[in-house]
Amino acid sequence: MKACGRMMLFFFILLTTTCVAQHDNGIDPEALIDRILAVDRNQAGQLHDVVLEAEYVEGEDDRKNGFCEKVRLVKKVYIMYCEDSVWFHEDYLEYYKDGQLRSEEDLRKEAQERLEKKRKHKILDISHPILRPFHPERRNLYEITYLGVAAERVEGFVCHQFQVRAIEESDTLLNGDYYFEAEAFHLVRVDFSPARLVKKMMFRLKELSMSILYGPADDDIWLPRQFSIRGKGKTAFFFGVDFAGTEYYRNPIINDGLEASIFEENNGGE
Secondary structure, eight states, rough: OOOHHHHHHHHHHHHOOOEEEEETTOHHHHHHHHHHHHHHHHHHHHHOOOEEEEEEEEEEEETTEEEEEEEEEEEEEEEEEEEOOEEHHHHEEEETTTTTTTTHHHHHHHHHHHHHHHTTTOOOOTTOTGGGGGGGGGGGGEEEEEEEOOOOTTTTBEEEEEEESSSSTTTTTEEEEEEETTTTTOOOEEEEEEESSSSSSEEEEEEEEEEEEEOOOGOEEEEEEEEEEEEEEEEOOOOOHHHHHHEEEEEEEEEEOOOOGGGGTTTTOO
């Protein structure tokens, strides 16, 4: 009976722990996470602010006709990294709809509508601290599983793969798959979605998935190169709404000394 009790206790601990599972012989997932966080801290110590040129393309994608562009936005993105937060601001420069350049007034309205939707549905952007689930103070909120070295290269890199799942359904937590390059432990790609979708009276999201690609910039600092979002929803009038968009980031300017006043208008950071 005692042996049976010890065995039951062992399986209970195994099922309830949030520790990382070890799948590859010779690789300690906890040591791997420590190295990943150390690399992230080292970059944070070098990075104060970034300015990026951005181009967002949104449209419909179906099997019959392929991707059909509906909207194109040219923007400039500003990010400031503070000790305990990240500030985010974007300027909308040009607005194209159905291939036609729209007026400054149309641009202003479109920018305001998108900012309001982002706030209502708590849609994340590239300023979100995406490695937060791995931080020691947040680990109790997630189940993190090391899946080994990814079967295929990711953006040309051999990568370690982690699966992250929130223990509770919450719109402040996320589920995701993370890919870290095996040589220097930088994040290459993360595919993620909210652990619970925000539902508003006039619009309900049924699906929302996002993906961010990263790559090396100056001084071995890795920055976002591409942000993709795909969603399905339904309006209060029962119309189905499907959308897909990709934002591309180019020509980063690093540590140019941004002023905090830039972020007073629409700071969307953490």
